[in-house]
Amino acid sequence: MASTPPRAATLHEVAALAGVSHQTVSRFLHNKGPFKPATIERVEAAIQELNYRPNMIARSMRTRETGILAAILPSPVTAMPTPTLAAAAELARQSGYFMEISVIEGPAQDRARRTQELLDSGRLEGVLSLGALPGMSERPRSPGTTALAILDQYDDRLRGIGPLADASALREIIETLAGMGHRRFLHIQGPQDWSSARARREEYLRSIEDLGLASHGIRGGDWTIESGYAAVSGLEEDSGVTAVIAANDYLALGAARAAHDRGWPVPRQLSITGWDDLPTARYAVPALSTVAVDQRSQGRSAMERLIALVRNEPAPDPSIPVSRLILRESTGPAPAPGT
Secondary structure: OOOOOOOOOOHHHHHHHHOOOHHHHHHHHOOOOOOOHHHHHHHHHHHHHHOOOOOHHHHHHHHOOOOEEEEEEEEOOOOOOHHHHHHHHHHHHHOOOEEEEEEEEOOHHHHHHHHHHHHHOOOOOEEEEEOOOOOOOOEOOOOOOOEEEEEOOEOOOOOEOHHHHOOHHHHHHHHHHHHOOOOEEEEEEOOOOOHHHHHHHHHHHHHHHHOOOEEEEEEEOOOOHHHHHHHHHOOOOOOOOOEEEEOOHHHHHHHHHHHHHOOOOOOOOOEEEOOOOOHHHHHOOOOOEEEEEOHHHHHHHHHHHHHHHHHOOOOOOOOOOOEEEEOOOOOOOOOOOOO
């Protein structure tokens, strides 16, 4: 005979075990504190001991609250914004929500139509779209509707635009290296169908001209290590280049390897900078000077805005990702002439 599955614990049983009212447990599950530390400890212990799981369907029927948020991504995904999504999901969980991810194929118009279907389904309390939705704008949650927040700093292939494509830190790189005596530069660019790569190329050319420096040219054309390697391995012996400005860390790491293979010590003969602050950058030999972009703050800010729309609370001040130059071992003073 098949065994009968164990009965799920109820909210009232959790309250009885924790020694609090069922209203307190309900407020705890909805993150509507504050609560005394001892109360939090007792409720969490009771939930764990009873393996309590809220009945989301029943709750939805009673309150129209499902506790579910969704992040909408376009497809095909060129580059997954993992730090942004991870920070958004973390804040959602801390606020008492579950965040799911939906990837929607097709052009922006199709994504807008599918998003509207999700908004009308009644299954979600809020939707966060990574990318613009034609004909749609942000809206708060109201009876019978779902909140919508739009993070319009990605294009239809999840490539950074707007603040995420800001290249102003590149001027700081060149100014810093010029202060170390560098006068002749090389730029290894990324693919020019990316707004961020175009912005870095344009800022490079503008800064070189404004500061009265010399450019040996622009090479590369994609984001790969191989492209960075080829750019430096093909550099003329008498080019006079003492600083390489790469559009991302992979290009910079390839450039550094090519310099090593050619017997050009980094940074004693050639300084190299990247962009993105990948984990491999700080552990490379030499450690890579680069630009860090705080994508986690962007994810948290977007989720804070969505939750405020869900709860009809005042919108928090927006948090704009900050690009920050990090100088490490791959940059140093320009070599003396003739060395």
